[in-house]
Amino acid sequence: MTDYFKYLLSPAILSLHAWGMWMGGNYTWIGLAALVGVLCFDAFLPRDYSMRDQRYVRIYDVICAMTVLASFGNIFFYAWLVGSGHFETTASSIGAFVSMVFIGFVIGAPPVHELFHREEFVLRWLGRTGQCLIYDPWREITHVVTHHMRVATPDDPDYARRGDTVYGHILRTFPGQWKEAYHLEKMMWTKRGRKWFDPRNAWVYKAATLVIFTGILYALGGLLGTVLAILSLLLGPRMMLEVFNYVNHYGLISATPGRFEKHHTWNHISPLTRILALEITNHAGHHEDSYKPFYKLEPDTNGPVQPQFLLVVLLAFVPPLFFMMIKPLLKHWDQHYASPQEREIARRENERAGWHELNQPDPVNDLPPGIWRVAEA
Amino acid sequence: MLKQKAPSAATRADLCRITVRGKDGSEDVFDIRRNDLLLKAAIDQGIEYPHNCRVGVCGTCKTRLISGRVSPMVDLALSPLKNAEIEAGFVLACQAKVRGDLVVEVKLGHHTMLPVTTVSARVSRWRKLPGEVIDLRLALDTPVHFHAGQYATIAESGSFTRRSYSFYDAPPMDNGAPASEVGFLVKRLPGGRFSEWLFAEDRSGTKFWMEAPFGVMGVDEYDRDGLCVAGGTGIAPILSIVADRLRRSTTAKFTIVLGVRSATDTFAEPYLRALVDQAPDRVRVVTILSHEPEGSTWAGPRGLVTEALGPELGLDFAQVSAFICGNLGMVEAVERKLIGLGVAEERIHADKFIPSGTP
Ligand SMILES: Cc1cc2nc3c(=O)[nH]c(=O)nc-3n(C[C@H](O)[C@H](O)[C@H](O)COP(=O)(O)OP(=O)(O)OC[C@H]3O[C@@H](n4cnc5c(N)ncnc54)[C@H](O)[C@@H]3O)c2cc1C
Ligand code: FES
Numbered sequence: 089m090t091d092y093f094k095y096l097l098s099p100a101i102l103s104l105h106a107w108g109m110w111m112g113g114n115y116t117w118i119g120l121a122a123l124v125g126v127l128c129f130d131a132f133l134p135r136d137y138s139m140r141d142q143r144y145v146r147i148y149d150v151i152c153a154m155t156v157l158a159s160f161g162n163i164f165f166y167a168w169l170v171g172s173g174h175f176e177t178t179a180s181s182i183g184a185f186v187s188m189v190f191i192g193f194v195i196g197a198p199p200v201h202e203l204f205h206r207e208e209f210v211l212r213w214l215g216r217t218g219q220c221l222i223y224d225p226w227r228e229i230t231h232v233v234t235h236h237m238r239v240a241t242p243d244d245p246d247y248a249r250r251g252d253t254v255y256g257h258i259l260r261t262f263p264g265q266w267k268e269a270y271h272l273e274k275m276m277w278t279k280r281g282r283k284w285f286d287p288r289n290a291w292v293y294k295a296a297t298l299v300i301f302t303g304i305l306y307a308l309g310g311l312l313g314t315v316l317a318i319l320s321l322l323l324g325p326r327m328m329l330e331v332f333n334y335v336n337h338y339g340l341i342s343a344t345p346g347r348f349e350k351h352h353t354w355n356h357i358s359p360l361t362r363i364l365a366l367e368i369t370n371h372a373g374h375h376e377d378s379y380k381p382f383y384k385l386e387p388d389t390n391g392p393v394q395p396q397f398l399l400v401v402l403l404a405f406v407p408p409l410f411f412m413m414i415k416p417l418l419k420h421w422d423q424h425y426a427s428p429q430e431r432e433i434a435r436r437e438n439e440r441a442g443w444h445e446l447n448q449p450d451p452v453n454d455l456p457p458g459i460w461r462v463a464e465a
Numbered sequence: 466m467l468k469q470k471a472p473s474a475a476t477r478a479d480l481c482r483i484t485v486r487g488k489d490g491s492e493d494v495f496d497i498r499r500n501d502l503l504l505k506a507a508i509d510q511g512i513e514y515p516h517n518c519r520v521g522v523c524g525t526c527k528t529r530l531i532s533g534r535v536s537p538m539v540d541l542a543l544s545p546l547k548n549a550e551i552e553a554g555f556v557l558a559c560q561a562k563v564r565g566d567l568v569v570e571v572k573l574g575h576h577t578m579l580p581v582t583t584v585s586a587r588v589s590r591w592r593k594l595p596g597e598v599i600d601l602r603l604a605l606d607t608p609v610h611f612h613a614g615q616y617a618t619i620a621e622s623g624s625f626t627r628r629s630y631s632f633y634d635a636p637p638m639d640n641g642a643p644a645s646e647v648g649f650l651v652k653r654l655p656g657g658r659f660s661e662w663l664f665a666e667d668r669s670g671t672k673f674w675m676e677a678p679f680g681v682m683g684v685d686e687y688d689r690d691g692l693c694v695a696g697g698t699g700i701a702p703i704l705s706i707v708a709d710r711l712r713r714s715t716t717a718k719f720t721i722v723l724g725v726r727s728a729t730d731t732f733a734e735p736y737l738r739a740l741v742d743q744a745p746d747r748v749r750v751v752t753i754l755s756h757e758p759e760g761s762t763w764a765g766p767r768g769l770v771t772e773a774l775g776p777e778l779g780l781d782f783a784q785v786s787a788f789i790c791g792n793l794g795m796v797e798a799v800e801r802k803l804i805g806l807g808v809a810e811e812r813i814h815a816d817k818f819i820p821s822g823t824p
Binding site: 207232233236237241242243272275276279280281341343344345346347377378379380427428429432433435436 | 500518519520521536538539540542543547548562583585620622623624625627672674676
């Protein structure tokens with residue numbers, strides 16, 4: 089039974105954060121502190137390959153939907169607090185803002201992603217509308233179509249090649265996604281024989297949702313409340329999602345675009361990350377069947393694993409450190425996971441990145457085989 | 466032909482029963498696991514389900530859903546299906562997750578399905594032909610089986626760029642033997658990532674990877690006369706099909722209608738001549754030019770390839786098998802024309818050269 093309650097961790101942190109903001113002063117940092125505390129603690133826990141209890145799966149859905157609704161409540165609450173001049177000191181303003189940024193990313197974004205992949209109408213609708221929480225209702229289309237089809241090839245705008253820094257990736261990925269989203273939306277209205285402004289087009293609906301969402305923020309928080317709330321969403325979930333994409337398939341190579349294989353993704357399977365991120369870091373299962381709900385995802389017991397999630401995300405912002413971390417892992421992947429064809433592409437990618445040492449086997453210093461395999465019990 | 470191989474881990478409750486109705490009233494039944502992709506699961510069981518790209522871009526696996534529920538992986542409006550087809554209940558089998566028992570309408574092939582393999586190869590011939598075409602031959606490190614009219618997906622070693630090309634060879638003579646060398650006709654597409662790379666310099670000796678065989682184009686009774694219509698390098702699978710059928714039947718006759726731009730686009734000539742030499746009284750070639758300058762010495766027909774199709778060919782359209790290959794617009798136009806001339810829909814076999822890479 090405990091499996092179900094694990095996922096209450098996210099709403100719990102969210103509530104704590106709301107309480108902190110309400111208390112004001114230095115309490116506004118409490119949400120961030122709780123989040124970072126949990127993730128730091130997680131870094132010391134062993135990997136968790138367990139499956140979730142499957143008896144009362146509706147409970148999972150309810151918790152997930154609740155988390156989306158609570159995240160809406162949270163951003164509205166923040167806008168209102170800002171608008172009513174609740175944060176008196178600079179420290180409290182900064183604390184609330186920074187907490188919003190990180191909580192919006194770690195707690196707000198995963199259930200939105202989870203639900204827009206779902207088939208049930210109500211859940212999918214909530215997921216789609218929930219994209220207001222990343223202030224970009226268009227994110228879903230390139231994610232579901234382009235990313236899932238072309239993962240681990242340069243034709244996927246969400247993919248970072250070897251040698252790419254997170255900053256370069258962010259500059260490339262946004263225009264790539266916009267171009268792709270426009271192309272796909274246009275295809276849909278052309279196919280259905282509609283004009284671009286037809287109210288039945290998905291993009292019109294999305295734009296309307298965003299306008300309404302912004303309107304509510306404005307009604308609650310005035311100009312300042314709206315601006316800070318939106319900024320927290322853009323700097324938080326919206327941007328950090330790209331950081332997540334950056335690390336999650338970093339440098340891996342698929343020679344079979346359109347046909348995902350489990351070694352085409354990294355995984356983060358430490359226990360608390362799995363819970364907070366709604367298993368999205370347990371990534372192989374999600375790509376194998378993107379309709380599969382989070383509680384059914386099976387951790388890949390032999391899949392590529394990166395160090396703990398928080399650590400990797402922080403390292404990403406310091407490219408030399410990130411490269412130092414990822415290079416031996418990529419070399420290991422090339423040697424033990426890539427297909428012969430993928431290994432040849434990897435060779436060329438290594439040269440392109442100037443990482444020639446990855447093409448030189450070094451039996452003494454290379455990571456030993458089997459580092460990602462779960463020890464047989 | 467349907468070997469029932471229930472996946473071992475699946476229990477009865479996990480299995481969905483798929484009933485396939487053909488337009489001719491035939492009915493095939495097989496089981497697949499719930500939540501599997503319809504096309505992939507069928508192919509894995511050795512069922513010859515029509516398909517090409519397997520990633521939702523070619524439309525070959527178009528299937529009419531009569532009853533039951535599937536979930537498409539992407540919005541069908543983003544697929545090659547037309548809006549009217551979507552509304553009429555068509556889905557793409559390669560994109561359809563099976564959610565329960567289904568009744569579908571699609572034409573299954575009844576040949577042996579060949580396993581798809583990935584093999585390494587080296588370029589054994591790289592030859593520029595008139596009309597911006599390259600004859601590319603690959604010597605395969607591991608021989609591969611294929612049927613006439615099928616295609617392969619190839620990529621240069623070390624490159625992410627993969628593209629599909631049809632074999633122009635017939636499968637090896639002795640029935641059942643794999644081919645150790647295969648050939649493709651690659652048209653240069655201005656700005657095209659793969660074809661421009663291939664044209665840039667002699668690629669002899671370059672290592673390639675090839676995944677094959679794909680496609681189900683060349684199926685029909687061997688003794689039927691064939692009407693083959695090709696646009697440009699669409700002639701490749703036609704060469705394969707005609708050469709194969711000339712060997713398998715002693716009576717079938719073939720009319721090949723080839724559309725190219727101008728009289729200088731003679732890339733296909735030696736291959737066609739070889740076919741005619743093989744059976745002079747059974748193979749006839751009509752070339753039609755779409756962009757030949759006025760007043761040139763060309764005495765043959767001019768216009769789009771559809772304009773060469775008509776009673777003047779002297780064929781019994783109700784009896785022929787038709788094989789069409791070329792770009793999407795050309796194939797669709799030819800299909801419409803042939804149906805108008807009385808060719809039976811189930812005897813029209815088409816392969817569309819849609820862009821096989823990603824933009
Ligand atoms: C089943 C199948 C079999 C094929 N067989 C052959 C064959 O035997 N010989 C052959 O020459 N080609 C064949 N093709 C097409 C081939 O796979 C490539 O798409 C083509 O060679 C272009 O690749 P590229 O990398 O040069 O161009 P890309 O870089 O992929 O394309 C550049 C631009 O041209 C457009 N484009 C791409 N392909 C086409 C096309 N076919 N028609 C019109 N516009 C296009 C693209 O949309 C893009 O804008 C086949 C395709 C399929 C699906
Ligand atoms: S095989 Fe399904 S669309 Fe190509």
